[in-house]
Amino acid sequence: MLDKAFSGGKNYWGLVVFWFAIILAGMWAYAIQLSEGLIVTGLSRDVPWGFYISQFTFLVGVAASAVMVVLPYYLHHYKAFGRMVILGEFLAVSAVLMCMLFIFVDMGQPMRVLNVVLHPTLNSVMFWDMTVLFGYLILNLVIGWMTFDAERKGGEPPKWIKPLIYLSIPWAVSIHTVTAFLYSGLEARSFWMTAILAPRFLASAFASGPSLLIILALILRKFTTFDVGSEAIQKLAVIVTYAIAINVFFVAVELFTGLYSNIPHHLQHFEYLFLGLHGKGALVPWIWTSQTLIALALVLMLFPGIRKNEVLLAIICPAIIIGIWIEKGMGLIVTGFIPSPLESITEYAPTGIELTIALGVYAIGFLVLTVLYRIVVNVREGLNPS
Amino acid sequence: MYDSGKIIGGLVLFTVAAAFPVWYTHASGKAGYQPNPVLPEGKTKCVESKEYMLSEHMNLLDEWRDLVVREGQTTYVSTAYGDEYEMSFTKTCLDCHEKKEEFCDKCHTYADVTPYCWDCHVEKTATGRMQHVRVGRQSKPDMLSNAEPSRRGAARLEDKDKAMTARIDSEPSAVIGR
Amino acid sequence: MDDSRRSFLKKAGLSALGIGAGFPLLRASVRALQDESEQAAPLSKQWAMVIDIHKCLQPEVIKTCIEACHREHNVPDIEDPRKDIEWIRTESFEKVFADQTHPHTQESIKQLPVMILCNHCASPSCVRVCPTKATWKREQDGIVMMDMHRCIGCRYCIAACPYGARSFNWQDPRPFIQEIRPEYPTRTKGVVEKCTFCFERIAKGMVPACVEACQKLPQGAGALTFGDLADANSEVVKILREKYTIRRRPGLGTAPNVFYVI
Numbered sequence: 025m026l027d028k029a030f031s032g033g034k035n036y037w038g039l040v041v042f043w044f045a046i047i048l049a050g051m052w053a054y055a056i057q058l059s060e061g062l063i064v065t066g067l068s069r070d071v072p073w074g075f076y077i078s079q080f081t082f083l084v085g086v087a088a089s090a091v092m093v094v095l096p097y098y099l100h101h102y103k104a105f106g107r108m109v110i111l112g113e114f115l116a117v118s119a120v121l122m123c124m125l126f127i128f129v130d131m132g133q134p135m136r137v138l139n140v141v142l143h144p145t146l147n148s149v150m151f152w153d154m155t156v157l158f159g160y161l162i163l164n165l166v167i168g169w170m171t172f173d174a175e176r177k178g179g180e181p182p183k184w185i186k187p188l189i190y191l192s193i194p195w196a197v198s199i200h201t202v203t204a205f206l207y208s209g210l211e212a213r214s215f216w217m218t219a220i221l222a223p224r225f226l227a228s229a230f231a232s233g234p235s236l237l238i239i240l241a242l243i244l245r246k247f248t249t250f251d252v253g254s255e256a257i258q259k260l261a262v263i264v265t266y267a268i269a270i271n272v273f274f275v276a277v278e279l280f281t282g283l284y285s286n287i288p289h290h291l292q293h294f295e296y297l298f299l300g301l302h303g304k305g306a307l308v309p310w311i312w313t314s315q316t317l318i319a320l321a322l323v324l325m326l327f328p329g330i331r332k333n334e335v336l337l338a339i340i341c342p343a344i345i346i347g348i349w350i351e352k353g354m355g356l357i358v359t360g361f362i363p364s365p366l367e368s369i370t371e372y373a374p375t376g377i378e379l380t381i382a383l384g385v386y387a388i389g390f391l392v393l394t395v396l397y398r399i400v401v402n403v404r405e406g407l408n409p410s
Numbered sequence: 411m412y413d414s415g416k417i418i419g420g421l422v423l424f425t426v427a428a429a430f431p432v433w434y435t436h437a438s439g440k441a442g443y444q445p446n447p448v449l450p451e452g453k454t455k456c457v458e459s460k461e462y463m464l465s466e467h468m469n470l471l472d473e474w475r476d477l478v479v480r481e482g483q484t485t486y487v488s489t490a491y492g493d494e495y496e497m498s499f500t501k502t503c504l505d506c507h508e509k510k511e512e513f514c515d516k517c518h519t520y521a522d523v524t525p526y527c528w529d530c531h532v533e534k535t536a537t538g539r540m541q542h543v544r545v546g547r548q549s550k551p552d553m554l555s556n557a558e559p560s561r562r563g564a565a566r567l568e569d570k571d572k573a574m575t576a577r578i579d580s581e582p583s584a585v586i587g588r
Numbered sequence: 589m590d591d592s593r594r595s596f597l598k599k600a601g602l603s604a605l606g607i608g609a610g611f612p613l614l615r616a617s618v619r620a621l622q623d624e625s626e627q628a629a630p631l632s633k634q635w636a637m638v639i640d641i642h643k644c645l646q647p648e649v650i651k652t653c654i655e656a657c658h659r660e661h662n663v664p665d666i667e668d669p670r671k672d673i674e675w676i677r678t679e680s681f682e683k684v685f686a687d688q689t690h691p692h693t694q695e696s697i698k699q700l701p702v703m704i705l706c707n708h709c710a711s712p713s714c715v716r717v718c719p720t721k722a723t724w725k726r727e728q729d730g731i732v733m734m735d736m737h738r739c740i741g742c743r744y745c746i747a748a749c750p751y752g753a754r755s756f757n758w759q760d761p762r763p764f765i766q767e768i769r770p771e772y773p774t775r776t777k778g779v780v781e782k783c784t785f786c787f788e789r790i791a792k793g794m795v796p797a798c799v800e801a802c803q804k805l806p807q808g809a810g811a812l813t814f815g816d817l818a819d820a821n822s823e824v825v826k827i828l829r830e831k832y833t834i835r836r837r838p839g840l841g842t843a844p845n846v847f848y849v850i
Binding site: 060061062063065067068069070073115127130131132133134135137139140142143145147148149150157206209210211212213264360361364365366367368370 | 669670671672679682683684686697713716717718719720721738739740741742743744746747748749750751752754756757758759777778779780814836837840842843
């Protein structure tokens with residue numbers, strides 16, 4: 025099936041070359057980071073995690089959201105997702121890959137990464153996070169590949185794949201829950217120490233991931249002969265609407281607890297994020313952009329008429345993605361560190377090198393996605409030539 | 411599918427070709443040259459037997475490291491000779507094997523291994539003093555040629571030194587260029 | 589109700605059962621985690637430090653302690669505080685004991701310098717989160733140790749420490765060390781470090797470098813006291829019995845082993 029990756033038009037090859045160019049730039053930047061150390065980032069003693077870990081958090085959500093097509097299709101036999109499901113699984117593969125790369129580039133001693141396996145530490149959430157992420161990658165790769173290969177040959181996938189599919193559903197939930205536990209179990213950071221973090225992560229994931237899937241499906245329809253069907257897109261749009269509404273609710277719940285209880289340790293973080301603290305508020309414009317985008321998107325999505333218009337959908341979905349990307353990325357990770365336990369306010373902004381490395385990681389993910397989707401499209405075209 | 415085999419074959423070939431520098435040195439580099447490390451004068455024996463040290467010194471070091479750092483022990487009793495040693499990389503091994511370049515390095519260059527221990531553990535020169543005294547003037551141009559961040563650090567150190575600052579000003583490209 | 593939904597409910601029920609069966613396991617593991625807390629059987633030895641805030645006010649005492657530690661362990665001196673590395677340092681009273689100050693606290697008290705270092709907690713958050721056991725609590729003496737050889741530099745421990753006691757090597761520290769002491773290794777870029785209560789000196793029966801340095805000063809006598817908390821006759825236990833002492837952020841349950849006489 026791999027050979028299908030090598031036939032494609034000008035657009036395809038242009039895209040592949042484009043990703044490779046960005047990957048090269050990313051590798052150049054990473055080489056600098058390797059030789060100089062993480063000093064090339066904007067991170068500091070007070071803000072030890074930043075852009076990389078923010079991307080990681082966001083992308084775990086994208087990966088987990090595959091469950092939103094897998095579950096209706098396999099458990100409820102919702103046939104309209106028949107063509108969508110493979111897109112979801114392959115998106116998960118590329119998202120998990122990016123997650124792992126973001127953890128990797130964040131490490132001070134990347135050569136020693138195997139220590140996590142050599143000295144497994146059951147009480148560390150990070151150990152579990154790496155374990156479940158790796159498992160999820162394998163699960164989706166195997167499931168996606170086997171089912172798709174069977175379909176190509178016109179047969180049934182092997183029997184043993186069914187239990188794996190059922191397993192992948194709670195597994196998807198687990199990757200994002202465990203990722204939330206990374207943060208919510210830290211008594212040092214009151215901003216994260218909230219039980220709603222895991223549910224909130226899931227809600228925002230099920231809003232942003234399917235939004236991305238909608239966009240990808242629309243792109244495929246425009247540039248190839250592959251069409252997932254309007255019903256599938258509409259169903260996803262409904263899922264996105266529910267998820268974004270629940271996410272807004274969860275954030276409001278959290279705001280209430282923080283503001284009404286009035287505990288300074290808790291309050292200060294919200295203050296920094298939304299208003300700025302002691303004249304410092306680098307994140308303020310970002311978070312308001314994010315909240316405005318999410319609120320607008322929610323209101324618009326509530327109207328079926330708007331939601332059913334695919335042109336508008338192609339505008340609203342990116343807005344949701346950007347809104348959540350800010351909210352649960354930098355908005356959540358960096359704010360957790362400001363103010364620090366010693367009440368100092370050290371701000372953080374990623375450097376050019378940091379951004380280039382991050383772009384490189386994204387390019388690797390999207391390259392994998394492009395190739396996988398190319399295979400899907402080529403195989404489908406072979407099955408029913410138009 | 412017949413093409414898959416070709417592609418996988420191609421991938422394997424590519425990997426082998428890309429790894430050329432690695433396997434080439436391994437296949438060819440070892441012949442014809444002996445390391446001849448310089449043994450310490452006036453000392454007759456190592457911590458353990460010569461054969462043991464030759465083949466196991468890295469494991470012994472790892473064992474020492476774990477015993478000291480993780481188990482909190484300090485003395486090691488030689489199984490071959492029964493002598494007692496303080497388990498210390500710098501204070502024990504390098505006390506006898508003073509010249510790293512003529513001992514450890516000789517073999518390691520030959521065997522093509524670069525233990526990373528020296529990134530942290532400090533080597534002594536012949537006089538027993540450490541080499542890396544302080545950020546002297548000699549090391550500065552070197553640091554300037556590095557990429558931005560350490561240049562920033564170096565420039566800061568130099569701020570203390572007006573003459574050096576002036577030199578930087580006269581060579582703006584070395585500092586600001588990037 | 590259609591078939592698929594029924595089968596879904598069945599599956600959901602089964603997984604709920606699975607979770608139910610897993611619960612006792614979960615409880616056992618939570619219990620195991622709690623064992624690290626102070627209520628559990630105390631260690632046969634627990635090194636601890638008492639810092640007398642009043643005796644630690646003079647700049648000379650402070651400077652001597654910090655310098656002794658940093659020279660002893662090749663701690664670099666980096667001017668940018670965002671990238672600096674410190675094993676022991678001072679912060680103002682109002683920052684260290686934010687819970688103990690209020691708007692009417694005398695300004696002079698708020699600004700008092702207080703020595704801070706790793707607390708070698710009885711229930712350390714950093715140890716709980718480390719994915720490789722590169723930082724762990726030594727059972728033989730309660731020191732929260734750092735294995736620089738194993739650290740992968742993920743900085744989870746920095747995120748978890750409620751005391752800001754840990755530093756990361758953002759760059760190669762060697763160019764920033766005034767004079768390297770060959771007896772103690774430096775660090776490389778990419779690993780986390782912190783105070784180890786001078787485990788290497790304790791092994792030889794010495795007190796930590798900071799304690800020794802300030803004891804040598806006439807004004808510094810009794811500023812820092814070091815000893816075994818499990819030994820009823822040790823100097824630290826005596827002080828804790830006789831004087832009023834506090835710890836940093838007691839509400840978090842980490843149970844620091846550095847105490848302050850105020």
